[in-house]
Amino acid sequence: MTGRPSPGDRVDAHGPAGEAATSASASPAGERRRDRPDWTGRRLELEVGAPAHGGHCVARFEGRVVFVRHALPGERVLAEVTEDHGGSFCRADAVRVDAASPDRVPQPCPVARPGKCGGCDWQHATADAQRRIKAQVVAEQLRRIADVEWPVAVEALPGGLLDWRSRVRMAVDPAGRPGFRQHRGHAVVPVEHCPIAVPGAVEAVADRRWRRDLELEIVADDAGEVHVSELRPDRPARLVAGGGVVVERAVGREWRLSPGVFWQVHPAAADALADTVREWAQAPAGGLAWDLYGGVGLFAAVLAEQVGADGSVLVVESARRSVSDGIANLGDLPQVRWEVGRVERVLGSPELADERPDVVVLDPPRKGAGRAVVDAIADRDPERVVHVACDPAALARDVGLFLDQGYTLAGLRAFDAFPMTHHVECVALLTR
Incomplete structure (x- = not known):
């Protein structure tokens, strides 16, 4: 995810x-x-x-x-x-x-200045320079951590540098004003507008005062509706604005999601990543594919097309609400089955001991998959592994672990899915 x-x-x-x-x-x-x-x-x-x-x-x-x-x-x-x-x-x-x-x-x-908002790292650089810097970082992490030399180019997504962020998390300062935290700090910098956010997202919460112990999650969906939820550590999220059903569109489908369920923050990212997974997974008709850390099943929808009605796609996801939304959205694909739980636990269960996937797609959280998951995948000996990652260092660590298991890095694409920030989205293809 x-x-x-x-x-x-x-x-x-x-x-x-x-x-x-x-x-x-x-x-x-x-x-x-x-x-x-x-x-x-x-x-x-x-x-x-x-x-x-x-x-x-x-x-x-x-x-x-x-x-x-x-x-x-x-x-x-x-x-x-x-x-x-x-x-x-x-x-x-x-x-x-x-x-x-x-x-x-x-x-x-x-407020993209010293001592102010910590959300943007490269607003002072041209678009070309931002992508060049990110490419250098990805290449350096692969070289230093995985001992891999690979020419990296970061691809732009449609829409430019501004007005792209559709999901925003804000904190509240002692005066009740919403804002963003300082870099490596807890102080809140109040704002009424954010140039990288979808217009209307920050503005939906900036004109009122909020409880100081809140965080706010704002989602601007593909239907043009803005959903706002209050987040407190001692209770479930509470929807305070919006209809409560987030509508997104990707891979030729309309997705109806709960407000707090994960989805890509850049409007073009879901399709860009799914298209790369489609190209590289090459799941055979009638075959078995695994979608690990599968969220609501974005990549599972692509894999299901490839394996067809006679094949099978296993989605493993720990967030129950994501699984519930995924089951509802992919109800027309009976070849997709779901397991709720941490990936390392599910892969170690007796029920999966005899499964041998033809291809594995994994999209772990920022910290990466880690040795236990990589070893569990390699033990099943899939011909192809497609690894989606939002942290270059974590990707490099996982790539190194797959190389130790006899895989080869056969392809890598990087996308500027977070313009103005240091974050970059990568997809790596590993083959036997």
């Missing part, structure tokens, strides 16, 4: 936070090397180097790595250190640009 947070992920501004581990290490929070002063608040003149996973670039100062946001490769900037735990690296924001990159452009959002 691409793009959804793993359990325990924190939601920052427009989406799940969390960066892959880098080669640099830091002391645990609260501990500091006694021979190294705290640089927090210090201003450094830096030559900015290559981009790194997480929406920043790498610079060096006095032997330490500095991860710099609001900068671009090749720039000379003045950066203020925002976080320093005394390890081999610290974090900083570029507060002045002394020598700008030709890829730099004015930010369209007034």
Whole structure:
């Protein structure tokens, strides 16, 4: 279920936070090397180097790595250190640009700046530069983690850089105003408009005051309706605006979903990913396909077309509401069957011990599938595995595990499904 947070992920501004581990290490929070002063608040003149996973670039100062946001490769900037735990690296924001990159452009959002909203990482870069940076990050993660050299190009989706985000999570500040959280912080930056959100989504909640302990989930569907739900940690989500049935369209179908059920945030992403799965899965007629972390069955619908009425598609999904919606939406495809539960548990059940899928499609959460799931898939020896991923580091780790099991990376496509942010959607094909 691409793009959804793993359990325990924190939601920052427009989406799940969390960066892959880098080669640099830091002391645990609260501990500091006694021979190294705290640089927090210090201003450094830096030559900015290559981009790194997480929406920043790498610079060096006095032997330490500095991860710099609001900068671009090749720039000379003045950066203020925002976080320093005394390890081999610290974090900083570029507060002045002394020598700008030709890829730099004015930010369209007034709060996409140091100390403000943490949702967008690359508003100060051209569209071409954003995709080039993301391609470099994906390639670097594959090289460093999976030991794979692969030429990566990030493909644009229709619609441009603005007005695309159809699902938005907002927090509420102490005054009851909705907004987005600061980067790596909890403070809420109130907003009345978001240039990357579908018009009308943020505006649907910005004109009133809310309880300060709430988060708000806003969904603008393909039918033009905006659905708003109140989220509190101690009770179920409560729908406060909209009809309660989210209408989406993809793979030639209309999908009727519950407001909180996962769906792609970019209007063009579902079809782009499903078309790639269709091309690469090549499930044989009468065959068996697995759709792991299958959500409401977007990819299962494609696989069902390929295996036909005499074949079978197994969807494994842990969210019961997604499964309920999936069963209702794919009721015309009896070859699709459903299992509710965590993928590693379901694959280890006696009921599936003798199943040998021809193809496996997996779309794990941000943290990736991991060794237990990869080993369980490889034990069944499918000819083809199509891996959909929204985190380059997690994808690289999973690709490396499949390579260890005798698979080969046979194809990779990357899509700019989250313009202005550091997130990128990838699909990898692994074959025996």
